[in-house]
Amino acid sequence: MPSTAHLALEPKEKTTVETCIQSTQDAGPDSRGISSGFALPPLPTNVELVPLTEDLIPSFKRLNSLTLPVPYAASFYRETMTEPHHSVTLMAVWHSTPPTDPPSSGAEKPRLVGAIRCRILPGSTLYLSTLCLLAPYRSHGIATHLLQRVVIKASKEHSVTNMAAHVWEANDDGLEWYKKRGFEAVGKEDQYYSKLKPSGAILMRRAIGVGDFLREGDCPPTSAIPNPKQRSMLPKTPSSKSVNETKPSQSRVSGQSVQITHRPHSACLPNQHPRSSSQRPQDPTRTQTEEVGPSSTRCPVPLYYKCGGYDDGKPWTGCTKCVAGAKCVWQNDYYYQCVAEDSVGSRKY
Numbered sequence: 001m002p003s004t005a006h007l008a009l010e011p012k013e014k015t016t017v018e019t020c021i022q023s024t025q026d027a028g029p030d031s032r033g034i035s036s037g038f039a040l041p042p043l044p045t046n047v048e049l050v051p052l053t054e055d056l057i058p059s060f061k062r063l064n065s066l067t068l069p070v071p072y073a074a075s076f077y078r079e080t081m082t083e084p085h086h087s088v089t090l091m092a093v094w095h096s097t098p099p100t101d102p103p104s105s106g107a108e109k110p111r112l113v114g115a116i117r118c119r120i121l122p123g124s125t126l127y128l129s130t131l132c133l134l135a136p137y138r139s140h141g142i143a144t145h146l147l148q149r150v151v152i153k154a155s156k157e158h159s160v161t162n163m164a165a166h167v168w169e170a171n172d173d174g175l176e177w178y179k180k181r182g183f184e185a186v187g188k189e190d191q192y193y194s195k196l197k198p199s200g201a202i203l204m205r206r207a208i209g210v211g212d213f214l215r216e217g218d219c220p221p222t223s224a225i226p227n228p229k230q231r232s233m234l235p236k237t238p239s240s241k242s243v244n245e246t247k248p249s250q251s252r253v254s255g256q257s258v259q260i261t262h263r264p265h266s267a268c269l270p271n272q273h274p275r276s277s278s279q280r281p282q283d284p285t286r287t288q289t290e291e292v293g294p295s296s297t298r299c300p301v302p303l304y305y306k307c308g309g310y311d312d313g314k315p316w317t318g319c320t321k322c323v324a325g326a327k328c329v330w331q332n333d334y335y336y337q338c339v340a341e342d343s344v345g346s347r348k349y
Contacts, residue, residue, distance in 0.1 A: 040148060041141035045098040048110065049149055052080060052089045059112035060091065067132040080117055088118040088126065088154045092133070092142050113137045116146040118154065121164075121304055122331065122339050126154045126208070128165035144181070151212050162207050168193060169200040178204045189302065189323060203303070301328070301338045308336030 043049070052060065057077055064072055080089055092114035095107070114133035121127045133143045154160045167174045169188065179185075183204040192201035296305040299319030307328035308316045322328050322338035329339040 040144065043142070043145045044140050046095045047113075047137075047140070047142055047145075048093050048095065048099055049090050049146060050093060051087065052091055052115075054081070056091055056093075056112060057081070060115055063112055063115055063132055063134070064130070066134065083119075085118070085120045085154075085158065087157060088120065088150050089116065090146055090150055091115050092137075092146055094137060114142050114146060116143075116150055118150055120154065120158045120160060122329070122337065124159060124161040126151065126158075126160040126163045127304060128163065147181070148212065151208055155208050155212070160208060162205060164203060164205045166192065166201040167204055168196060169202055170196075170198055175202060175204070178206075182206045187325070192302065194298075300324075301326075303338050303340060305338055306335060307338050309334045 050056075060080075061072070061077065080086070091112055093110040094113045095110045097107070099107070099110070114137065115130065116128070116132075117130040119127045119129055128147075131143060131146065133146075151160075151163065163183070165178065165183070166189070167178060175185070183206040185202050186205045187203045188200055189203065190200045193199045296302055297318070298305075300321040300323045301307045301319050302323055303326050306316070306318070307320050307322055308330075309332075310316060311318070316336070320328055320336075325341055326338040327341050328336050331337050
């Protein structure tokens with residue numbers, strides 16, 4: 001049975017979510033961080049990244065059951081399909097042969113082998129909720145491509161400027177995976193995992209920069225371009241070798257040898273220019289479209305979790321006290337959220 005190495009987790013309470021991925025082998029030929037000189041390996045031609053649809057829900061549930069230690073309630077999958085930020089959830093499906101357009105009538109049904117589920121949080125943050133990949137499909141950069149594709153979509157569609165994820169403090173492989181992709185440890189939350197020993201979690205964070213778009217063969221929106229007057233959080237990106245031909249490689253799936261062909265990837269042309277936007281940036285701590293968010297039974301409430309508002313039409317009766325370094329901030333008429341104090345600034349709501 002395929003399995004994965006556990007990386008980053010979230011609390012196992014109510015509808016909370018957790019993040020897992022395979023080991024650092026997934027990085028491919030060069031595993032330096034996405035924004036820190038990482039040359040993104042080409043995605044195999046028989047792997048397709050697609051949105052989550054109703055017909056993929058059973059496979060998504062099975063993937064989570066194989067790679068995560070706890071089952072998820074039906075509400076987790078309902079929210080994934082109906083939340084306003086559905087586009088930042090992506091599935092990786094594997095075809096026995098590279099897919100054709102239109103699909104061949106006799107083609108074998110593709111298999112779901114990986115998935116990423118994210119949320120858009122106040123402070124222009126893309127939060128990684130789950131990131132999973134079956135073990136036989138490692139070493140081809142699939143998980144890294146899932147992350148990269150979501151970064152591009154979230155930056156363009158929701159103007160996010162940074163990413164965050166919680167990682168279990170004892171998960172050295174998970175911490176290393178994120179660090180190699182440009183994440184930095186910005187804090188630790190003790191007693192974060194009630195069922196794990198040790199129980200602490202490391203909060204990993206990374207800025208989204210121009211380099212993310214260059215590796216995807218696209219140009220960034222203006223929100224992704226650092227202000228030259230500000231100190232950049234990202235190191236300079238060295239030039240990488242171009243890929244001019246496909247390279248076949250071998251993978252083992254269910255005891256069989258599988259041929260995987262990598263597709264070349266393009267770069268942003270020099271004469272392309274970033275898009276301009278006349279829209280006023282959203283307030284960094286207010287959610288414009290989201291009515292509800294994740295809730296927790298813990299008190300004080302963890303960072304990014306619900307601390308007030310309404311629950312099924314009734315006033316919130318849960319804990320309203322946030323963990324140290326966070327405060328309960330109004331997001332909309334239905335939802336208050338624990339937000340890092342340094343992201344709130346002097347604004348009052």
